[in-house]
Amino acid sequence: MSYAYLFKYIIIGDTGVGKSCLLLQFTDKRFQPVHDLTIGVEFGARMITIDNKPIKLQIWDTAGQESFRSITRSYYRGAAGALLVYDITRRETFNHLASWLEDARQHANANMTIMLVGNxxxxxxxxxxxxxxxEQFAKENGLIFMEASAKTAQNVEEGFVKTAGAIYKKIQDGVFDVSNEMINDVQNRMACVTIPVTLFRVAE
Structure with a gap:
C-alpha cells in the first residue's frame, strides 16, 4: 500500500513496563499476557490516516535492560516519534524516566515528538x-501524556495516533522534515539487523 509519509517510532522505557504489549495491541489488536523480554529490538508496522493522508508507522520496540542501552541508542537516528513508557504500579520505572528522556534528547532529532505513556x-x-x-512530568518536559492499558486496549490506539498527529502538524508548520535519510535509515536497519529480532505481522 502506498503512503504519503513514513514515520519511524521508537518505544523506550524500563524492562517489563509493557512496551512490547503496547506494540502488539496496536499492530495486531491483541494482548499477550506472557511475553518474553525483548532481546535487542522488535519491530511492528501499521498504516493509519491523518488529514485524509495515508501514513505508515514503522515502530521499533527496544529492550529496557541497561545492557542493551547502546543498541537502543542506535535506533534513535531518524525517529520522528517516541513513546516513553512507565508502569503506573512500579514507582522505580517512573523515577527512571529522566534518564530515558536524557538519552532520547541526546541521540535523537531535537524535534522528535515524545509521548509519555503510563501503562x-x-x-x-x-x-x-x-x-x-x-501529567506534571510531561508538562515540565514538553511531552504529550496519557495513561493506557495494553491489556484492555484503553488509549493504545490514541497514543500512537496522537503522536503521529503531532508529527504531522510539525511537518505542516515547517519545523520537522521527514527526509529520505530517515526513510533510508529504517530500510537499512531492516536489511542489516544482526541481533535477534521478532517481526510482528504488518497490519494494514
Whole structure:
C-alpha cells in the first residue's frame, strides 16, 4: 500500500513496563499476557490516516535492560516519534524516566515528538504513580501524556495516533522534515539487523 509519509517510532522505557504489549495491541489488536523480554529490538508496522493522508508507522520496540542501552541508542537516528513508557504500579520505572528522556534528547532529532505513556492503568488499585505526577512530568518536559492499558486496549490506539498527529502538524508548520535519510535509515536497519529480532505481522 502506498503512503504519503513514513514515520519511524521508537518505544523506550524500563524492562517489563509493557512496551512490547503496547506494540502488539496496536499492530495486531491483541494482548499477550506472557511475553518474553525483548532481546535487542522488535519491530511492528501499521498504516493509519491523518488529514485524509495515508501514513505508515514503522515502530521499533527496544529492550529496557541497561545492557542493551547502546543498541537502543542506535535506533534513535531518524525517529520522528517516541513513546516513553512507565508502569503506573512500579514507582522505580517512573523515577527512571529522566534518564530515558536524557538519552532520547541526546541521540535523537531535537524535534522528535515524545509521548509519555503510563501503562497498566487497568491496575489502578495497585497504582504507585498518580495521574497528576505523570501529567506534571510531561508538562515540565514538553511531552504529550496519557495513561493506557495494553491489556484492555484503553488509549493504545490514541497514543500512537496522537503522536503521529503531532508529527504531522510539525511537518505542516515547517519545523520537522521527514527526509529520505530517515526513510533510508529504517530500510537499512531492516536489511542489516544482526541481533535477534521478532517481526510482528504488518497490519494494514
Amino acid at each position: 497498566k492503568c487497568d491496575l489502578s488499585h495497585r497504582r504507585a504513580v498518580s495521574f497528576e505526577e505523570g
